[in-house]
Amino acid sequence: SAVISQKPSRDICQRGTSLTIQCQVDSQVTMMFWYRQQPGQSLTLIATANQGSEATYESGFVIDKFPISRPNLTFSTLTVSNMSPEDSSIYLCSGGLAGGRGTDTQYFGPGTRLTVL
Amino acid sequence: SQKIEQNSEALNIQEGKTATLTCNYTNYSPAYLQWYRQDPGRGPVFLLLIRENEKEKRKERLKVTFDTTLKQSLFHITASQPADSATYLCALPTSGTYKYIFGTGTRLKVLA
Numbered sequence: 001s002a003v004i005s006q007k008p009s010r011d012i013c014q015r016g017t018s019l020t021i022q023c024q025v026d027s028q029v030t031m032m033f034w035y036r037q038q039p040g041q042s043l044t045l046i047a048t049a050n051q052g053s054e055a056t057y058e059s060g061f062v063i064d065k066f067p068i069s070r071p072n073l074t075f076s077t078l079t080v081s082n083m084s085p086e087d088s089s090i091y092l093c094s095g096g097l098a099g100g101r102g103t104d105t106q107y108f109g110p111g112t113r114l115t116v117l
Numbered sequence: 118s119q120k121i122e123q124n125s126e127a128l129n130i131q132e133g134k135t136a137t138l139t140c141n142y143t144n145y146s147p148a149y150l151q152w153y154r155q156d157p158g159r160g161p162v163f164l165l166l167i168r169e170n171e172k173e174k175r176k177e178r179l180k181v182t183f184d185t186t187l188k189q190s191l192f193h194i195t196a197s198q199p200a201d202s203a204t205y206l207c208a209l210p211t212s213g214t215y216k217y218i219f220g221t222g223t224r225l226k227v228l229a
Contacts, residue, residue, distance in 0.1 A: 105151070110159055
């Protein structure tokens, strides 16, 4: 298994500013993902963080708004840029090992609760 | 497109009873399906994985079934306890990728 930590756990930010969320895994994982979860909603995948290369973004999410880095197998950052109140959400990092038929298990961080005023 | 449906209404049951949650999916034939538990303000925690060739999987008081004909998975908690109160999510791997689609989750409340 893997233990995932995120920093910060929560933040309140002003419109137009940026926030960088850090994700640390205690063991090497093949895959790392970033999700967003609105209150009462399910998880929406933002992007797959790729080690040493550009992240792969899902439809509706772009690099200019959500730049992601993954310099090694255990660490990734997500930046929420030029924030607006619509970006208020919980941001979750997850990691998993790619098995024969995909990542059999994903381990999630505790999440970062972001409020944009 | 691939779609997952879980009952969005909260499920309230009495302590000691069996809770049954449903996950239906369409437009897809996944090789496996997962169930997660999520507590308020926390990230999801993996519970069980069941593969397409497994009809049933058990772990302590948890039981998951997977009916690929009906495109449905059932998640059971036997002898439920108030500590089982949480939101339960099902997740499917998307075809040909390492990514997952999550259902909206069903909130379970076990009453003492």
